[in-house]
Amino acid sequence: MRPIRPHPVRLGMVGGGSGAFIGAVHRIAARMDGRFALVAGALSSDPARAQASADDLGIRGYDDFAAMAQAEAARPDGIEAVAVVTPNHMHAAPAVAFLNAGIHVICDKPLAATAEQARQIADAARAGGARLFLTHNYSALPMVREARALVADGALGTLRLVQAEYLQGWLADDVQNKQADWRTDPARAGAGALGDIGTHAWQLAQFVTGRTPALISADLSSMVAGRAVDDDARIALRYEGGTKGGIWVSQVAVGQENGLSLRLFGSDAALEWHLQRPEQLIMTPKDGPARILTRAQDRSGSSRTPPGHPEGYLEGFANLYSDIAAIIRGDLTHEGRVPGIEAGLSGMAFIAACQASAARDGAWVAP
Amino acid sequence: MRPIRPHPVRLGMVGGGSGAFIGAVHRIAARMDGRFALVAGALSSDPARAQASADDLGIRGYDDFAAMAQAEAARPDGIEAVAVVTPNHMHAAPAVAFLNAGIHVICDKPLAATAEQARQIADAARAGGARLFLTHNYSALPMVREARALVADGALGTLRLVQAEYLQGWLADDVQNKQADWRTDPARAGAGALGDIGTHAWQLAQFVTGRTPALISADLSSMVAGRAVDDDARIALRYEGGTKGGIWVSQVAVGQENGLSLRLFGSDAALEWHLQRPEQLIMTPKDGPARILTRAQDRSGSSRTPPGHPEGYLEGFANLYSDIAAIIRGDLTHEGRVPGIEAGLSGMAFIAACQASAARDGAWVAP
Amino acid sequence: MRPIRPHPVRLGMVGGGSGAFIGAVHRIAARMDGRFALVAGALSSDPARAQASADDLGIRGYDDFAAMAQAEAARPDGIEAVAVVTPNHMHAAPAVAFLNAGIHVICDKPLAATAEQARQIADAARAGGARLFLTHNYSALPMVREARALVADGALGTLRLVQAEYLQGWLADDVQNKQADWRTDPARAGAGALGDIGTHAWQLAQFVTGRTPALISADLSSMVAGRAVDDDARIALRYEGGTKGGIWVSQVAVGQENGLSLRLFGSDAALEWHLQRPEQLIMTPKDGPARILTRAQDRSGSSRTPPGHPEGYLEGFANLYSDIAAIIRGDLTHEGRVPGIEAGLSGMAFIAACQASAARDGAWVAP
Amino acid sequence: MRPIRPHPVRLGMVGGGSGAFIGAVHRIAARMDGRFALVAGALSSDPARAQASADDLGIRGYDDFAAMAQAEAARPDGIEAVAVVTPNHMHAAPAVAFLNAGIHVICDKPLAATAEQARQIADAARAGGARLFLTHNYSALPMVREARALVADGALGTLRLVQAEYLQGWLADDVQNKQADWRTDPARAGAGALGDIGTHAWQLAQFVTGRTPALISADLSSMVAGRAVDDDARIALRYEGGTKGGIWVSQVAVGQENGLSLRLFGSDAALEWHLQRPEQLIMTPKDGPARILTRAQDRSGSSRTPPGHPEGYLEGFANLYSDIAAIIRGDLTHEGRVPGIEAGLSGMAFIAACQASAARDGAWVAP
The missing domain is CATH 3.40.50.720 (NAD(P)-binding Rossmann-like Domain)
Structure with a gap:
């Protein structure tokens, strides 16, 4: 507690x-x-x-x-x-x-x-x-923090593959409401799905792996007639040293309420996490059965209740706020896990690189 | 919101x-x-x-x-x-x-x-x-409230089968700590698993179905040497009109963090809910595919965020508190869904009936 | 292969x-x-x-x-x-x-x-x-055989809890067809759900645990008007040495296509298997995360394809047939895993004990 | 039957x-x-x-x-x-x-x-x-055939997004055995993961949607030192009319036994299918809950047992063989669902286009 x-x-x-x-x-x-x-x-x-x-x-x-x-x-x-x-x-x-x-x-x-x-x-x-x-809140969920710790521990061996997805369906039609209006206005939003959820996927992958791609190649779409921003983005990632990856984000993925996920494959083990099962982190070593890690295995201390008492979106957000309060009060212990200006600039660079790549038909661009 | x-x-x-x-x-x-x-x-x-x-x-x-x-x-x-x-x-x-x-x-x-x-x-x-x-908090979770609404709407037809489970493993050994000590002391707890989690299962089934068994038959165990209270209870239920059911609660179910579930089968449809997937309610009509209901289908208004933003244990507890605040401030709209003294007495009758039945080798006893 | x-x-x-x-x-x-x-x-x-x-x-x-x-x-x-x-x-x-x-x-x-x-x-x-x-075919599925091997190895420690379920919904109405007719005729079937699927659940629990209950207590129902055999049965189990258990079988569980499952809890670990995910066996040690065993961990050799190439009902049945062919040809290596006359008599004793117990309102009866 | x-x-x-x-x-x-x-x-x-x-x-x-x-x-x-x-x-x-x-x-x-x-x-x-x-056997599984029928019926509305994956981990190391040897030899295999499993993913998407991409862009990798063929491939797809898609195949995805899946998103509904749960097809209409279709909803008649009796890989393969037997015996009823020379040539074109695109750093190439 x-x-x-x-x-x-x-x-x-x-x-x-x-x-x-x-x-x-x-x-x-x-x-x-x-x-x-x-x-x-x-x-x-x-x-x-x-x-x-x-x-x-x-x-x-x-x-x-x-x-x-x-x-x-x-x-x-x-x-x-x-x-x-x-x-x-x-x-x-x-x-x-x-x-x-x-x-x-x-x-x-x-x-x-x-x-x-x-x-x-x-x-x-x-x-x-x-x-x-x-407030990249998802990166403050306990099992995401444990994923990061496992990667940092070297549990995956050499990281080979990174796949992040963030799929929503709520903009599958030409929705008109307060939430949709500014998000689909280029002047107010800057970008569509890329900014709204793509930056979450980008930061999640970056936060857990500790790595940033060297090059990206993007294909952006506006699936809904008349929409002025991207509502689907498919991005290929190349990291230094041969690691490859992908980010797929969509706001026209009908039926997906809030489908954020991250999958990592290393030379020794794999990790898989889905926001819709936020309290589970599947870790599969190369030579053994998959293990369903829960908060019983979490070492970040980012929760309020025993494992099995489901925490979720609001608790993750609150984890971030509580860490921020600690930092403001001078406790810098966990500073490294709270996103700041560098994460923000990286997200902006991601958006810009995707737009530049898409404008050049998928050319590889440094973010 | x-x-x-x-x-x-x-x-x-x-x-x-x-x-x-x-x-x-x-x-x-x-x-x-x-x-x-x-x-x-x-x-x-x-x-x-x-x-x-x-x-x-x-x-x-x-x-x-x-x-x-x-x-x-x-x-x-x-x-x-x-x-x-x-x-x-x-x-x-x-x-x-x-x-x-x-x-x-x-x-x-x-x-x-x-x-x-x-x-x-x-x-x-x-x-x-x-x-x-x-504070029977689980009955304040949105999908549990939706389950109750569906039963009340008659969506299940005639209710035939009720199965509630609450499985935990944390008392599989002779644990000594603040949480365990009073819960395994008959004087302070009154009962073991029956009181601590059995009353939750009892109330959950009662809350969702609107029905209370007429007779119960219980088999109680103390699986851990030296334990003075029950740590496993298996209870058969008979309702008026031929509906049957069961409650199984255990605190020695190794590996179960907090496994509460409810399954109902009627003449027309079935409902299934598990605390470990709290935001899903599976409804299966007799002649069609199972449907995964989420808060998108919830009609109780018991949440803070759009579906897909996982809420859980604390939010359920908070739903109860917020309803209590509303009642205290004079808004009795949702009074019926907040457990009170009658639910408390029913839980006590459940414990007593289980203990009486077990003492008579499983005789059928009215709760 | x-x-x-x-x-x-x-x-x-x-x-x-x-x-x-x-x-x-x-x-x-x-x-x-x-x-x-x-x-x-x-x-x-x-x-x-x-x-x-x-x-x-x-x-x-x-x-x-x-x-x-x-x-x-x-x-x-x-x-x-x-x-x-x-x-x-x-x-x-x-x-x-x-x-x-x-x-x-x-x-x-x-x-x-x-x-x-x-x-x-x-x-x-x-x-x-x-x-x-x-042909108790389910006990020939690879992950069931691996479950049996794990129990025999002592992986569960002292066995405490046994729960088997077999739920179907296809007899929720007064169905009239070739399959239903004889199964609901006491003269031809002998018993209803008890015989048709209850004996599978009984044998499955017996096969995996290597144990037979000393006493059982049963509550039988005929949920459909006019039905002359049981279509729902809830049975409590008591084993020598304090192990407890339950079997629940139903053919009126609407929406359940063929829901056979087995859950075991020991002092050291738990096992969980469901026919609807036949290629997975969940093993949870007391002090660690759940592990999803697959045929990659199976030691029985009961399959034809690499793990991940789903085998199922027919392959399980074929495993039994192939073992029988081996025995007939003189290879008795795996004789112990093929059910024979003793399993058949035990199933009959189970049915008889359930019927006797139910006739005496749930009295404990030796099977 | x-x-x-x-x-x-x-x-x-x-x-x-x-x-x-x-x-x-x-x-x-x-x-x-x-x-x-x-x-x-x-x-x-x-x-x-x-x-x-x-x-x-x-x-x-x-x-x-x-x-x-x-x-x-x-x-x-x-x-x-x-x-x-x-x-x-x-x-x-x-x-x-x-x-x-x-x-x-x-x-x-x-x-x-x-x-x-x-x-x-x-x-x-x-x-x-x-x-x-x-023998593109996966396309003969009942729920895949039902997916195709639903698409053909127009149940998805306008098809917007297609995502196929086929992930395996068995070549994560420099494996030496009969199965691995020829598959990693360019002369004998022609391509690596692209040919071995990529063509399955390509055909699956094509079979279910009835559509072939107009352009593809591929990034191929050989993750294991010394490997002469691709072992990971990430391919972006563009169809006529604005539909987009992706195929990701890998044989170095540690822990993945045989992870084939297909996800489709249309303007009206979504479909999701995974080989590891072969008997389920998740269909989510835009305005309602997800539905878990099983063989109870399958209209292709491609099975031998009632729903809930798990069929899998071998049965899918057998479906294809049985259809071939029917065609050879003159029954052309289901000819359209058996892959032939055109599917074979399309798979070869897919491989060639991926290799050509990858050689030009991901340029868009017609398959």
Whole structure:
């Protein structure tokens, strides 16, 4: 069990007003282990809605994030960290404002909608006044962390094959709703499936293997008539030393609710993990039967209940938040497992390389 | 998504000091949806430990629950509800004290260690000043609630067969630790596997089918040398009208982390649910293929995220807490799905009937 | 791979005319490994149909089994073995006739419809002129044989819990067809689900564990109106030394096509096998992750193809036939794994004990 | 149940002497339904071994296939069909010899080791004296045939995504044995994983969808040091009309015994099938729960036993053989589902296109 900690981190939020999906997820994740107290927010770009949402939550409401950054930085009891849960194109401005104000930023992925926005965030994060954390939540699930530990231990031998998939079906039609609208708008999203879920698959593979492909080749599609962003992407990967791999992401894969998976094959053993069975990690040594690892074998300590008491998406998100709280409070023990600005820039490079490769009919491009 | 609600219910806790498993679970469940604020506690029977635990949590600490009930009832900002998360034999005294003080009680299961204790709680609960809720958390999982709705809709036709299992392996040896000690002590636990997990299986079957067996026949075992309580129980069920069933619970089923399941067969269709795949409910109509229902088909609204974002044990527990908050705030919409004193008494009757049947070599006994 | 063998065993068949299910299965099983040649048959009690079926198969046809036994025994190229695939009440007469004629009998299960018939077969088999084999085919599947080997090796430690299930749904209604008619007729079948599938579950548990319960307690039902035999049976098992168990069989379990399974829990490890995933055997040691054993781990040599090339029902049946051919040809190496008269009598004792127990409301009865 | 048929087709075999894997499989497949009688063979290129193997099987033995073709064609009771189960480079010569002799050829896949060999076979097959059948056995499994029927019915709407995988791990090391030796020799095999299993994946996708990609892009690897053929291949597919797809085959995927799968996503529904669960076909309509189709839903009649009695690899192979027997006997009802020369040439084109694409760093090439 996670030790009880006093003095929760004072947290603000930008975006995430009523009706938003990911804002509510961030709030639950922040609340789950009691290590954050949400106290302020600029929850909507519409001032009236921002204030109503703040009132609902019983927190200090702001009309705009710039004013919020300034005011909170000036308060002795001001926020120590802010969650930025706006659409992609609205990450950079608030992230830079809060970082410059010395307030840590917990930013939803992908880092930004454009390379220029990403550069601005990186500059501010690297200035050092405050830190940027990126919520690649899946990499905080216990069995994913155990997978990473096994790879780091050398349990797979030489890594040969990497296959990540992230399949969803919810954009199989020309859906019109708050979630779909900005995600299918190139200006707000930057990319389609590539940014929304492709960066998760990319980071998951990178996080577990500790490796980044040297070259990628991508084929992007927009399967739904009139869609201006990619909704299916098939990417081949080449790593230094001969390791090969693939990433397949789709948002038109009918019937797939949220099909993220990772499969690794090494010279000595294989690992397989699926988000839909998040508490199992299948490890198959070359010369023996497959083993179904569970949290009983997890060495990361990333859970709250005994194995067999299913934890999932929200707990993974909360693991990340709790690690962030620990880091903010000075405990850097697990810093290496919390994605930050480098992961964010890598994700942007992945998107750009895929788009460049696809524009050249699948030419191999360095990400 | 669950609507955002202001004015969380002020909550206290009895038991659940540092190191306790279920106390921490209750706190997460209460916190997850932001509908409770934990403000007071008598967290341990050891005064120093009680205070230290309260300080850790930043809440008002009490040495003993009786003083707490009195003091909190007297404060204008006193607690409105209290979670009782002590070992079974210590449910009755605090439950009665708080109920009599007009404070709602959220009690861990089983209701008590003895029939007499259960009666005392029931008397206090039925006096009407405050309500008792029992945390049969598994029945608050979305797919379990959908299973209940399908049975209520008549989707199964005439119910013929009911099979519930709850298999664990953690007591396969003579384990000595805080969790095991009181659970294997007849005085503190009342019963072994029967009380700890058998009542969950009993309530799950009852909750989903809406039916209670007329007669049961039990075979109880203590598989581990020197164990004074049952650690394996096999119970046959007979319902009015010819429906048959079985409950099998074990805490010596090596390798089973937390294997709760329910299978129902009717004249028209079957339902199957397993805690280890909590987000799936398999429904098989008599004349067609099995269907894998997910939260996309759930009609109970008992979740926070879209289907495919795995929710589990803690979310189920939180569903119960959120429903309790709603009831306390006057919204009785879903009252029927929150277990209360009747479920508690039924569980006690189940334990007693099993013990009576086993003592008579499996004679059929009315629960 | 199974070695190529010349001189197939000359085989006859009683029953199994066109339209019969199990006769065709026996023929495929006999043919699969090339170790039998079907050369004669009394395939139907209707002489015209018997001859037409024989002609279809290009074999010597007989009007009745008695004439066949006599004639074949007299021919220098007469059959060496006969498969008896008639309804249960028609096993004894041909089995006795062929055994007495010195021709080995391969008999479908259960052994007979009545204890008296079973006794007659046993007397003839024990006379020693020829042998009786019983086609409990499931116990010839590779992973079942590996399960047996693991138990024999002591891999489970002390056996504590045994749970066998065999669930089907095809008799959920008052079905009228060739397969259903005799199976639901007490005179022809002897028992319902108990005989048809219960004996498989009984033998499977016995075969794998090497143990027979000392006492059983049964609850039998006839769920379908007007049905004269049991279609659901729930049986509790007590073994010497404190091992407990259960068998649940049903033919009204809607949606279950052929759900045979076995679960064993010992002091050191657990085993789990399901017919619907016949090539996997899950073994979970007490202190480690579950292991998915496949034919790569099988030590019985009971297969034809490398692991991963799914074998199933027919191959299991063929394993039995091939072992029988080996025994007939004098290779007794694997004799212990081929069920014979003792298994048949044990199955009859199981049925009788269940019926006796059920008649006395679940009293414990020795099988 | 398959109807009983007299007059089995007289069959010969080239290759498949003792110790061969696939020869034994063909023999079981031919034997299973009783529609072939193996009567002659040139079972080895080593005359002594050829004769010994023939004697073992009790058939007419030949030293070489050319003599066998001539002699059998001249006999009134000569073979009507011959199974060619030699390594790839030894398909063409016997296939041409038998086709020219008017004897049907049942050829193992891939069609040949070189394009020139394939052309020779095609010329002989197209001459019309006899037919060539190719044993893409997986496409004869019942649930694969049902998948094809569903696609043909339009159940998927517009086909958008096709993903086939065939993963094995048995060549993860530099294995030296009879099976591995010729398969890793470019001269004998023509290609590595591409030919051995890639053509199965290609044909499976083609068979079920009824479509052939217009362009492919391939990345081939030889992961094991010193290996002269590909052992991992990742191929992107583009179809006319915007459908995209992928094929991934590997023989270094440690722990994968025989992982063939096919996933299809259309505008209205998805289909998923895995060889390791061969009796299930998951169909998910866009707006409803996934359905687990079994042989209860199969409309192809390609099985021998009721659903729930697991059939697998050998039965699939036998389905193909039985259809071939029917065609040879003049029943062309199911001709369309038996792969022939066109499937063989398409597989060769697939291999060639992959090699050409890989040689040009993944350029898009028409197969």
